[in-house]
Amino acid sequence: MVLYAAIGGLLVIMGAIVYYASLDNPELEQVEIKLSNVELIDVNSIENQAKLEITFLVKNPSDKTFTVAIISYELYANDRLIGTGQYSTEDIAMPGRAAFYPGSEIPLKSIFKLVLSDANAQEYLSITRGESVKYSVKGSITAETAWSLVEKEFQSYMG
Numbered sequence: 001m002v003l004y005a006a007i008g009g010l011l012v013i014m015g016a017i018v019y020y021a022s023l024d025n026p027e028l029e030q031v032e033i034k035l036s037n038v039e040l041i042d043v044n045s046i047e048n049q050a051k052l053e054i055t056f057l058v059k060n061p062s063d064k065t066f067t068v069a070i071i072s073y074e075l076y077a078n079d080r081l082i083g084t085g086q087y088s089t090e091d092i093a094m095p096g097r098a099a100f101y102p103g104s105e106i107p108l109k110s111i112f113k114l115v116l117s118d119a120n121a122q123e124y125l126s127i128t129r130g131e132s133v134k135y136s137v138k139g140s141i142t143a144e145t146a147w148s149l150v151e152k153e154f155q156s157y158m159g
Helices: 002-022 121-128
Strands: 032-044 049-059 067-077 080-088 105-115 135-144 149-158
Touching: 032 121, 032 135, 032 149, 049 067, 049 080, 049 121, 067 105, 067 121, 080 105, 080 121
Parallel strands: none
Antiparallel strands: 032 049, 049 105, 067 080, 067 135, 135 149
């Protein structure tokens, strides 16, 4: 009988921990992200590759401090998919990541490698020639606190 009471008590404690951790979720879901800038930083004409610097502006409108672990995204140029990319700080401990305090807005940068292919030839040439290109992204952002983590879908346009 004592064993059943101990197991029941342990389950109640575990349930309380899960409930306490989930209290952060509504605040984390308020994270805002938008595509701020896409800049051509290098063109390798021998290997037909271009490096783009993608800048996301991440805002914390909530009252909870959090960090951003991952931003996974699909990059579009002139409404055509040119590839996928990722900003990741998963391998960095939470105290080493950028902290998004309440009301803060921080730019996060990611390097995107664009490789020339038959599918993206027109967009690749427009980008590397410096022509006007309309960029957009679709993806997900993962925001974390010490107790909780939330993945939120986003879509943003630029240009």
